[in-house]
Amino acid sequence: MKALSVIIAGAGIGGLTAAACLIQKGFKVRIFEQASALGEVGAGVQSSANAVKVLYSLGLRDELEKVAVRPQAFEFRRFDTAELMHSVPLGNAHESTHGAPYYHLHRADLHDVLARKVYALDPDCITLNAKVEGFEESSAGVTLKLADGRSVSGDVLIGADGIKSAIRAQILGETPVSYTGDIAWRAVIPVEQLPSDIMARVSTVWCGPKKHAVMYYLRAGAVMNFVGLVEHDQPETESWTQKRPWAELKADFVGWHPTIQTVIDAIDRDSCYRYALNNRPPVANWSTPLVTMLGDAAHPTLPYMASGAVMAIEDSAVLARCLEEGLNDVPAALQRYQRNRLERTARIVNGSTASRALYRIEDEAEMRQAFHDQDLSKARTEWLYSYDPLTVPLP
Numbered sequence: 001m002k003a004l005s006v007i008i009a010g011a012g013i014g015g016l017t018a019a020a021c022l023i024q025k026g027f028k029v030r031i032f033e034q035a036s037a038l039g040e041v042g043a044g045v046q047s048s049a050n051a052v053k054v055l056y057s058l059g060l061r062d063e064l065e066k067v068a069v070r071p072q073a074f075e076f077r078r079f080d081t082a083e084l085m086h087s088v089p090l091g092n093a094h095e096s097t098h099g100a101p102y103y104h105l106h107r108a109d110l111h112d113v114l115a116r117k118v119y120a121l122d123p124d125c126i127t128l129n130a131k132v133e134g135f136e137e138s139s140a141g142v143t144l145k146l147a148d149g150r151s152v153s154g155d156v157l158i159g160a161d162g163i164k165s166a167i168r169a170q171i172l173g174e175t176p177v178s179y180t181g182d183i184a185w186r187a188v189i190p191v192e193q194l195p196s197d198i199m200a201r202v203s204t205v206w207c208g209p210k211k212h213a214v215m216y217y218l219r220a221g222a223v224m225n226f227v228g229l230v231e232h233d234q235p236e237t238e239s240w241t242q243k244r245p246w247a248e249l250k251a252d253f254v255g256w257h258p259t260i261q262t263v264i265d266a267i268d269r270d271s272c273y274r275y276a277l278n279n280r281p282p283v284a285n286w287s288t289p290l291v292t293m294l295g296d297a298a299h300p301t302l303p304y305m306a307s308g309a310v311m312a313i314e315d316s317a318v319l320a321r322c323l324e325e326g327l328n329d330v331p332a333a334l335q336r337y338q339r340n341r342l343e344r345t346a347r348i349v350n351g352s353t354a355s356r357a358l359y360r361i362e363d364e365a366e367m368r369q370a371f372h373d374q375d376l377s378k379a380r381t382e383w384l385y386s387y388d389p390l391t392v393p394l395p
């Protein structure tokens with residue numbers, strides 16, 4: 001049988017992972033990316049075993065080990081006293097329970113590892129300067145339309161073009177994204193600029209009224225990632241590259257623990273980025289007979305369970321399995337993929353939104369009780385990290 005030709009819109013973490021998974025299974029894949037060069041911003045991405053297993057299946061273990069940090073735990077601390085409210089063991093406990101490590105990665109490193117994998121599998125796979133506008137579909141196949149007038153035909157189209165997906169707009173209608181009420185500050189700090197005992201090899205979530213902050217190490221421990229998530233009435237533009245004055249970041253965290261002040265004080269004054277966090281509610285369908293979506297195009301989320309990119313990686317593996325086992329009936333394969341991803345991804349999207357309230361409970365005793373009652377450690381072990389996209393049954 002002829003190998004199906006798959007077109008992917010978008011070369012983010014999702015599009016690249018999907019391409020690698022599909023090429024490895026024998027599909028002919030072409031990615032169309034709007035940017036003129038491949039790359040990612042300077043920020044961190046956490047990746048739990050459920051995604052790392054997929055990356056390992058692509059032969060990326062050695063490359064990832066060179067750049068990853070293996071955190072020992074997620075620590076949830078009170079914003080002012082630093083009291084430990086809750087801890088989720090990671091490190092060896094995560095790896096032995098779930099069969100792969102928990103990684104902290106620089107986004108640019110993960111993106112680069114994936115891009116090099118795709119190029120090694122097929123040097124002609126990625127077309128840059130290719131802004132996708134939409135598609136035409138018939139029983140014979142699907143044709144991708146590019147903004148510059150070019151068009152490309154294939155058997156299947158995957159929209160991996162992010163939260164403002166053009167493919168999504170055509171499948172589900174043009175709807176604006178919703179501002180979640182939070183903006184995100186981001187910065188990375190070389191560890192030489194911080195006291196050596198500032199934080200153990202953990203991911204710390206500082207929890208407080210109307211905001212929280214996340215800190216963890218990247219690049220084999222060479223830099224610290226700082227993200228400050230703050231309620232703001234006026235949304236920013238949604239741009240990962242918009243700078244704002246350092247003084248505004250400092251002002252947002254007045255009164256927070258000295259550790260946070262030390263980290264903020266060490267941030268390069270000209271490298272404070274701030275952007276709006278947007279979202280969309282989960283949907284019940286994201287496919288047509290020959291077109292589907294993955295990652296943020298299908299199910300954008302607040303990042304409060306550190307699982308947006310993880311879901312895109314899971315989607316990629318499950319979609320590749322469904323297409324491989326459903327070569328004779330692409331519409332059925334896409335429905336099988338979607339059926340098996342809808343509930344889990346909606347659970348993560350809704351859980352991430354719910355985490356926002358948990359991390360921000362004003363009263364200290366109430367917060368302590370809420371962390372105790374919700375027992376994130378147990379919940380995340382039971383269903384979030386234990387999922388294996390490579391072997392999970394796909395009814």
Ligand SMILES: Cc1cc2nc3c(=O)[nH]c(=O)nc-3n(C[C@H](O)[C@H](O)[C@H](O)COP(=O)(O)OP(=O)(O)OC[C@H]3O[C@@H](n4cnc5c(N)ncnc54)[C@H](O)[C@@H]3O)c2cc1C
Pocket residue numbers: 009010011012013014015032033034035044045046047130131132133160161162163164165166184227277294295296297303306307308309310311312
């Ligand atoms: C502050 C923050 C922290 C986060 N932390 C984590 C974390 O720790 N762990 C985690 O798993 N997730 C995290 N996430 C979520 C994660 O970043 C996203 O879920 C993930 O990047 C989605 O990947 P994607 O490939 O689906 O989309 P994107 O990364 O948005 O990639 C889409 C690609 O498509 C391209 N594109 C867009 N439109 C077009 C078009 N019309 N034509 C052609 N190309 C197009 C874009 O240029 C881009 O290359 C975080 C998010 C934020 C905001």
